[in-house]
Amino acid sequence: MLLNRERANQVMDRHGLDGLVAAFPENIYYLSDYWGPMFLMSRNYTLYALLPRDESRPAALIMPGTGVYHLEHVPTWMPNVATYITRIAPKAIPPRDFEFSTEEIDETGDQPVTTGDLVDAPLTPYPTRIGADMAPRDRQLLDRYAMHRGGAQATATRALAAAIETAGLTAGRLGFDDPRVCGWLGAIGLEDVAGIDALNIFKEIRMVKSPEEIELLKIAGRMSEAALDTVVDRMEIGMPLDEIGRIHALSMAEQGGRSEWIIANIRGLATGDVEANELIKLDSVGTWKQYRGDVGRSVFFGEPTPEMLKRFDAVGRALRIAYENIRPGKTFKQIVDLTLKTVHDEGFPGFVIAGPHSVGLEHTDHPVSVGAQMPGHHPLAFEENMVFTLDMPYHEFGWGTTHVEDMMIVRKDACEPITSMNTSLRVKAL
Numbered sequence: 001m002l003l004n005r006e007r008a009n010q011v012m013d014r015h016g017l018d019g020l021v022a023a024f025p026e027n028i029y030y031l032s033d034y035w036g037p038m039f040l041m042s043r044n045y046t047l048y049a050l051l052p053r054d055e056s057r058p059a060a061l062i063m064p065g066t067g068v069y070h071l072e073h074v075p076t077w078m079p080n081v082a083t084y085i086t087r088i089a090p091k092a093i094p095p096r097d098f099e100f101s102t103e104e105i106d107e108t109g110d111q112p113v114t115t116g117d118l119v120d121a122p123l124t125p126y127p128t129r130i131g132a133d134m135a136p137r138d139r140q141l142l143d144r145y146a147m148h149r150g151g152a153q154a155t156a157t158r159a160l161a162a163a164i165e166t167a168g169l170t171a172g173r174l175g176f177d178d179p180r181v182c183g184w185l186g187a188i189g190l191e192d193v194a195g196i197d198a199l200n201i202f203k204e205i206r207m208v209k210s211p212e213e214i215e216l217l218k219i220a221g222r223m224s225e226a227a228l229d230t231v232v233d234r235m236e237i238g239m240p241l242d243e244i245g246r247i248h249a250l251s252m253a254e255q256g257g258r259s260e261w262i263i264a265n266i267r268g269l270a271t272g273d274v275e276a277n278e279l280i281k282l283d284s285v286g287t288w289k290q291y292r293g294d295v296g297r298s299v300f301f302g303e304p305t306p307e308m309l310k311r312f313d314a315v316g317r318a319l320r321i322a323y324e325n326i327r328p329g330k331t332f333k334q335i336v337d338l339t340l341k342t343v344h345d346e347g348f349p350g351f352v353i354a355g356p357h358s359v360g361l362e363h364t365d366h367p368v369s370v371g372a373q374m375p376g377h378h379p380l381a382f383e384e385n386m387v388f389t390l391d392m393p394y395h396e397f398g399w400g401t402t403h404v405e406d407m408m409i410v411r412k413d414a415c416e417p418i419t420s421m422n423t424s425l426r427v428k429a430l
Contacts (some may be wrong), residue, residue: 001077002030003051004385005208009262011205012053018172019057020198021160022049026361027177027202029290032061034076044140048160048181049078052167060163062156065123069141083123083161084153100316142353157298158183164190177203200367200378201232207358207366208383214409217359217387221418222256222405224293228284229249231262232426237301241265241275244282252286259362260285260292263403268395276430277302279400281393285363295419297406299426308425312344315404316423319390323408325413328384332356334381339390354391356382359407386410 004303012020022028025039033048038046048062049226060080067142070081092186122143134142145316160181164170170190175198182195230251231244241264249259274280280299285292300308329411336355343351358366365387367378382388386411393403402425409419 007208008205017050019174019177021176023178032076036070062159082159084159088292204368220288220291220293223255223257224284224294225419256290257288281403296403298402301428311348312425314348318342332380366370382410
């Protein structure tokens with residue numbers, strides 16, 4: 001179970017919420033443990049997840065009826081799987097004249113139906129060969145469809161409304177990561193639902209990881225560092241910087257993960273080729289089961305100058321001091337100020353810092369300023385079981401571009417590293 005239920009309850013109580021409704025893939029996955037093909041096809045608003053604050057009320061995953069087969073290998077812990085019909089099987093409904101309105105159109109655009117037509121419609125439009133001997137997989141799939149038959153709705157929004165009604169939350173105060181969904185619910189009759197914008201509330205919950213999430217992040221971080229190491233090993237002078245992305249993608253794939261990106265640039269630009277006697281920045285982000293790994297290093301072909309080595313030593317010492325001082329309750333600003341002072345005192349004057357960020361289902365997995373909010377609207381502090389990086393990219397016109405970054409877990413009395421903390425300049429001979 002990915003969901004940190006204790007954390008979610010605390011945050012919902014803080015914001016006075018009776019529940020959460022997720023429409024964005026990362027939040028649906030986080031609440032329900034389910035990740036399926038609709039996300040891969042970018043079929044937005046075909047799935048939702050509902051998490052009531054009262055744990056005695058049924059949490060719900062809303063999904064197309066035809067897709068319940070996927071629960072056989074990616075199950076959800078949620079007790080209520082609320083379905084809707086995306087296609088009507090031939091002869092599944094007795095022929096008669098239909099009356100439609102635009103609000104009854106299936107969001108997927110497949111076929112218009114009315115709610116009354118779906119009282120006991122099958123979830124699959126596919127025919128069954130009469131008298132055939134069913135293979136074990138046939139029986140398994142038919143059993144899965146039978147398990148969820150009955151109560152299907154005409155659209156995903158209506159299935160969500162039914163799940164909210166089943167949970168007794170039709171007059172509840174619910175947080176939506178996409179507030180438009182609350183308006184759609186009101187348009188089909190759930191006018192008493194009080195909806196608030198919960199985009200950052202979801203991120204606030206996700207900042208503190210469950211044990212299962214931490215294990216996924218450990219794998220993602222180590223994969224991302226291994227992919228970066230592979231890039232460094234295979235880099236050659238004259239290699240197009242674009243080729244680095246291909247090497248990174250192959251390395252992540254060989255490990256069973258996926259490359260999100262690797263930023264490779266020289267003097268602030270990601271165009272051109274690998275050059276001798278130039279600092280090269282590498283920022284590796286890969287995923288394992290949707291969780292991000294994020295690691296940064298710097299490479300140099302040739303003989304680095306004493307100033308370069310001194311500066312990298314200064315950054316490494318500053319990071320070690322920062323990690324030694326990070327504890328639950330320390331603010332991001334306190335650690336940024338400490339890190340900057342240490343870097344400057346250690347012989348790297350003028351260094352600037354991007355700062356810490358939480359890592360998880362998103363690269364930046366903490367509340368951020370949106371809309372009219374000004375930067376700093378969400379003052380952030382480290383919390384136990386938060387996974388973060390201290391992001392340390394640096395660019396100086398006339399000198400070059402560098403980067404170091406490692407993934408860490410905030411524990412009660414210390415920081416626990418996920419990645420190697422080897423922030424030294426990677427030097428390759430000409």
